[in-house]
Amino acid sequence: MSNQRQASSASQTPHLSPAELSYLYTSLSLPRAPIRPDGRSPTQFRPLSAESNILPGTNGSARIGFADGTQAIVGVKAEVERTNLATDTLASQSDVNDSEEHQGSAAVSGHGSWVQMSIEIPGFRDDDALPVFLSEMMRESLVGSVTEGSGKADAADAAEMAGGLKGRLVINKRWHWRLYIDVLLLSQPLSYPLPLLSLTTHLALLSTKLPKLKSQGEEDPFFDDDWAVAEYLYPRISSQKTKLPSQYVRPPVTLLVISVGENVIFDPNREEIAVADAVLAISLTRDSEAGSLKLLSIRTIDPPSRLTQPAVPNSENVNMLGAPAPTEDIAVLNPVTGEEEVPGVWRPRRGGIKRSVIANMVQTVLKKGGVGEDVLEGLEGVEVE
């Protein structure tokens, strides 16, 4: 119980000795050329296998498995629901003309609560801090990604996505879709599960189809039962119109980024995150107009390194009393953390992050040709059929 309490925001604290932590930290913080335990480059992701549309009973689904055996399955179900906003229903009866601008905004832009997300992680109750934090984090960027209603009439597909995912869920003034996103982690998380869950959710949403609407305007909706003509939740632009693949409106992706020393490292595994100075979850999507990447949200995650056990330098070690003090046992000022440290002796992290470090981390994700573009392109490469 208290173990889980400690691990509320980050994943479980790994049981690494101070010496191991110190070794890891030193190799990861080597200037410009960090050495990761599994030999990846700082921006490289772990190999993964992905497939989508694996569950026939859902509107969209995906499965991603990491090489270490952790797997996540996401299923998306959509249901039609009556839009029941207290004043809306009344206003639409009393004066339809006037209410257009007044209550129209709600009916056009949708409601964040129409997207429901539940995350199930083995070993955690669904009201534990970790699943709640993860689902709020992913839902927030999902419903928040409002494309600024590009008013161009020719881009019919883009207009359909005006108001982002929330807007897409509106059927008409009185009806809307409710989206249930169920995320299932199949085994105990070996590392902080955020990247895995986010990528899987992204794929599942990409493969999600909604049945084609046959009714028109404000009448009660009814749908075409032919699954073949169903429309994607995130519409594809037909191939002849496509200039760049980047013009798709895409679900957001949340990346996990850590900083160790001066290095910025992506997709950390459990051991790496344990020595991180700072952990950020950065959500981004493609800006449908500019084609560049757009930042949706940043959240700090409590680095587990704050909960680790400190090591004792030789000079303070009772067992070493009397032994000649080794020359390298002199405290130096760590330029990144601003604290006095003895090299090679592990100290749990204290304090926060410098603004320059945050800026650097975000920059690495967002810059042209940066990691964010790589990831999105990689995901676009996954065959969604």
Place this chain on the structure above:
Amino acid sequence: MVSAATVAPAAPQSLSLPPPQFARLQPHAYLLAHLSPPVASNQPSARANGRAPSQFRVTSANSGSLTHTNGSGMVRLGDTTAVCGVRAELLHTEDIPSWSVSQSSNANKRRRLADSIKLSGQSGDHEETEAEVEEDRAHIEDLNLLVPNLSLSTGCAPGFLPGAPPAALTQALSHKILSLLHSTRLVRAEDLRVWYQPPNLGPEELERHNDEEHMDVDADEAESKPAEIKAFWVLYIDIMIISLAGNPFDAAWMSVLTALRDTKLPKAWWDVDNETILCSDSIAESRKLSLRGLPIPSSFGVFEADAAAGWRAVVIPDGEKLKAEEKKGTVQKWILADPDGYEEGLSQERACIIVDKEQNGKTVIVSMEKHGGWTVDTEDLRQLVDISARRWDEMKQIMDQC
């Protein structure tokens, strides 16, 4: 704590502990030393917190500072602080499973009576019949129109875990407040009803209107078309104990009183077009609750000189013998008004007396309870009632000011 210095002569000379530590290690002896100072020292008997035995803590109340409530109140009883917010929501009669129109008939009659009295310029204070009282009770109690909930899991004291289900004390206090709300009939059921008078000119009646023969009869019938209750206001009374230092009930109940006295209900009516209840947001049209009386609680704890009294085998003493012992002065006890957290831990026997005063100044005992011991006898209780009556005057003044 303030008068810590005064204890020095009472404490044994050999024991050189500073007063706060002595208070923690030997709470009973510490309080006893305060209450029975040596005759030589010529000091008055006072409690460890400097109060006289029948003295209450400094009390303050204020109302109406929470924005999102219909009425709110905060009461500070020394270091115990209770905040109460009242939120009113509507219970439509169509949402009540067992509701039938006939249920509103009695209330309807009475309403007409009240109206006619008002019209004739008499005072509206007519005698309530038993049936009306029963109906008011049925509406408020059976429909759960008053929903008080107290919360101690605000970090107010170390013993109550936040996030855990309500502790036994929490549940006990909530229910005590609920039963007191019911038994005092503080809130009038009439205040909570939303009436609807169906229009006299229904379509059928309009048609028949031309028919002169039936006209008179129809008019009579239309007039007697009964008004019906379309909804009830439900008052959610939520009490947060922000800080707990003994005697939570007095603070909680008085915060409820303050909040209810502050509560304004918007004017509500049945809107035929929308088929729902609409409210007016105008303050001029809203009305305050008219409460029945002002029941003020006073809690007491009994401190016994015999430290072992709490865990000695209970033998119901012979009344005569007890009196004799008391005359000899062997049974020594103090009844402490408004005990703080420290004193509550030292007293087994508790008493709580709730009094109200009628307009002619006559004191009415609303409720009286005593449990946990047998040292308080009828004579003591009589004195406690007097203390409570004085407390009522004091509290009335405080509540009228806020």
Place this chain on the structure above:
Amino acid sequence: MNDRRRVNGPPGGTRPPVYASLLETGTGAGDRSQRQRQPAELRKICMHDDNLSAPAYQTNLWHFRTSVLKTGLIPSASGSSYLEFEPSASLTAARANPKSLIPPSSALKLACTVHGPKPLPRSAAFSPNLVLTTHVKYAPFAARKRKGHVRDSSERDLGVHLETALRGAIIAERWPKSGLDITITILEAEDDRWWGDAPDSHDASWGMMNVLAGCISAASAAIADAHIDCLDLVAGGVAALVSNDSTNSSSSAPRLMLDADPAEHRSIVSACVVAYMPARDEITELWLKGDSSKASLAAGDQRTGHEALIDGAVDAARGAYTVLAEAVRESLQRAFDQS
């Protein structure tokens, strides 16, 4: 399921009142309160003067007339604090001259207690550091919509944010095998939007970010009041990109506002909360959401939108820090007087 440990209302549920004036489009709703402050000006954490008129003074829950970040109001806790924001001009006006039952805006009011450091329960695993537990709960009457008695996901989410913010500031290794419980009760929350706007025109919970900033400052004061060693006081600050123009949001780019009250703006495009330690110039908690790419900054400002937003939030936190430092000084003074 019926909660048998609480007093339950009518089993069929109740409906919040619907005000008729809201149905008449726009007219009855009154005017949106306008921001009276400069973009960089913060709301006061309630400085009440003695010569304030009575109604303004009534909005203050504890009837304090001086700064309302108070510590030590809850003696049974090892540390405590109470924080209240100054009510907006419109709210003060509405109090002075009440007309409508619908409050124009609300002002944050919250109480924070710290219990500990205390030994961990026997069943707990060994911890070389102080184990921090945070708990944020809204009172049922805190917001326009009644809250439940059991914490919902947004309240749990706030708790995690708060924990992250504080854990970076506390020197945890000085209390091995100990626990520290921090409980925050929110008596009045910030609005997410202006009440007269359609209920869901922008439904993101912007008010929650202001609440979090308040929680961070209050918790920091309470921790200092409990004499727990910290690297520095950590202050919460919020900055937002707001666009007030209703007709065409693309023509007028959103502007940066410190400590924005969501009730005062047409729409908030993006907002950011930081927990900031001025002495070290470090951020222990950052929460940014929304589209910050279209910010209009001063000419020659090379920063990107999100950087400007973070800097703005840090400036707001610096402002809160001065009040925080004053409250802690008061708390220390009291401790000296007592000993």
